[in-house]
Amino acid sequence: MLWPDGKRFAFxxxxxxxxxxxxxxxxxxxxxxxxxxxxTIGVWxxxxxxxxxxxxxxxxxxxxxxxxxxxxxxxxxxxxFHNATSHTSTREQTASALAQFERYFGAPPIxxxxxxxxxxxxxxxxxxxxxxxxxLYNLATRGKNQSISFGHRVGHPMFWGDxxxxxxxxxxxxxxxxxxxxxxxxxxxxxxxxRAFVNYWYxxxxxxxxxxxxxxxxxxxxxxxxxxxxACILYVHFGHGFQESGQIHVRFRHLMERLVARQGWFVxxxxxxxxxxxxxxxxxxxxxxxxxxxxxWLLHKFRHGSE
Numbered sequence: 430m431l432w433p434d435g436k437r438f439a440f441x442x443x444x445x446x447x448x449x450x451x452x453x454x455x456x457x458x459x460x461x462x463x464x465x466x467x468x469t470i471g472v473w474x475x476x477x478x479x480x481x482x483x484x485x486x487x488x489x490x491x492x493x494x495x496x497x498x499x500x501x502x503x504x505x506x507x508x509x510f511h512n513a514t515s516h517t518s519t520r521e522q523t524a525s526a527l528a529q530f531e532r533y534f535g536a537p538p539i540x541x542x543x544x545x546x547x548x549x550x551x552x553x554x555x556x557x558x559x560x561x562x563x564x565l566y567n568l569a570t571r572g573k574n575q576s577i578s579f580g581h582r583v584g585h586p587m588f589w590g591d592x593x594x595x596x597x598x599x600x601x602x603x604x605x606x607x608x609x610x611x612x613x614x615x616x617x618x619x620x621x622x623x624r625a626f627v628n629y630w631y632x633x634x635x636x637x638x639x640x641x642x643x644x645x646x647x648x649x650x651x652x653x654x655x656x657x658x659x660a661c662i663l664y665v666h667f668g669h670g671f672q673e674s675g676q677i678h679v680r681f682r683h684l685m686e687r688l689v690a691r692q693g694w695f696v697x698x699x700x701x702x703x704x705x706x707x708x709x710x711x712x713x714x715x716x717x718x719x720x721x722x723x724x725x726w727l728l729h730k731f732r733h734g735s736e
Contacts, residue, residue: 430611430658433704436694439611439660441701442468443542443601443633446511448668449486451493456672460682462504464689469698471511471542472498474530481516483546486668488514489533502534507697510538510597517548523580523589527596537596539699540631542664543578545736549587551600552624553578559623559716562723569731581626590626599702600627601664603726604736608650609659610634611705614722618702619714629712631702632722633664635735639671639678646684655691660705662698664736 432439454470461468476490487494502508512518513526531537543550554574558566567575579587593600605613614632621630636642642665654661665671671678689695696704706712729735 430660430708432658432694434694435692437692438655438658439694439696439701439704440466440654440663440688441661441696441698442663442665443509443540443698444468444470444665444667445542445544446471446473446486446488446668447484447515447544447666449494450668451487451497452675453668453672454487454494454497456675456677457667458501458506460677460685462501462506464685466685466689466695467505467507467697468695469507469509469540470498470501471509472530473511473514473544474526474533475514475522477514477516482514484515486515489529495533499533505697507540507699508534508538509698510541512541512544512547512549515544516546517587519549519586520589520592523549523587524592527592539597540599540601540702541593541597542601548577549580549589550578551580551590551593551627552602553580556581556624557602558723558727559719562720562727566727581624594626594628597628599629599631599699601633602630603632603722604635604637604664604729605632605725606635606645606729606733606735608634608645608654608661609657610662611660612657613725616714616718618706618709618712620712621714621719629702629706630714631662631698633662635729635733636663636665637736638666638669639681641733642671643680643684646688648684648687651684651688651691655693660701662701
């Protein structure tokens with residue numbers, strides 16, 4: 430892959446808003462902004478019902494937090510969608526959240542990631558998989574995840590697949606245990622005809638908490654990402670341990686400063702995927718490509734319990 434401006438690799442982050450606080454967000458994103466790194470921060474556009482919410486993370490209904498997210502947007506960070514709020518929402522609630530997102534940020538979301546606890550997720554649980562991989566997953570999970578997502582099921586009260594198809598370009602699916610996301614998912618962004626309410630899918634590299642993130646962007650893996658000329662879309666929760674008392678974790682600081690000193694292209698997820706999409710002649714993933722990726726994801730999930 431030839432990257433813009435002679436860069437040797439590409440790097441981005443999609444940060445899910447779980448457990449996000451004002452102090453944590455301003456600390457981490459202030460640091461990234463100072464480094465010149467621009468990434469994607471996922472948001473919940475509307476307030477959670479206190480009796481239903483699955484996570485204490487802030488939503489855009491908090492005026493101080495919304496002001497900060499708008500500041501990040503003005504600095505060049507992308508704002509992504511992480512479902513309507515931190516719990517399950519009906520079609521009407523999701524439609525309202527999408528409209529609220531557009532009012533806040535001036536346009537519909539381009540990228541999204543499913544929130545694990547939202548039953549209106551698109552093609553989640555067993556619906557992520559096909560054929561033998563689906564049977565293996567159901568066996569390993571004792572079938573408990575066979576019916577946990579309804580966003581793509583026409584006629585269901587939580588169905589919003591048609592809205593996603595009209596408004597959202599990219600949705601995250603498989604999270605894999607390699608810094609070079611593009612090496613693990615060379616077809617991305619890809620269209621899956623069997624999951625057609627999503628326009629294009631992308632994969633991510635595991636970094637959900639501080640420990641897994643530090644493992645993923647280690648010095649050795651940074652060197653390999655550059656040597657391979659690859660692209661990393663890191664899946665993180667910056668609300669999970671990346672700062673303490675307003676101070677960035679020392680090792681995370683060191684690794685990010687080392688990374689940005691290299692010849693990388695540091696852009697939000699949408700910019701990276703748009704660039705890759707422009708290189709594609711055929712965006713439909715082939716069954717054998719998908720099966721291979723499903724096997725890699727299952728192996729990683731069973732070993733590490735990833736999303």
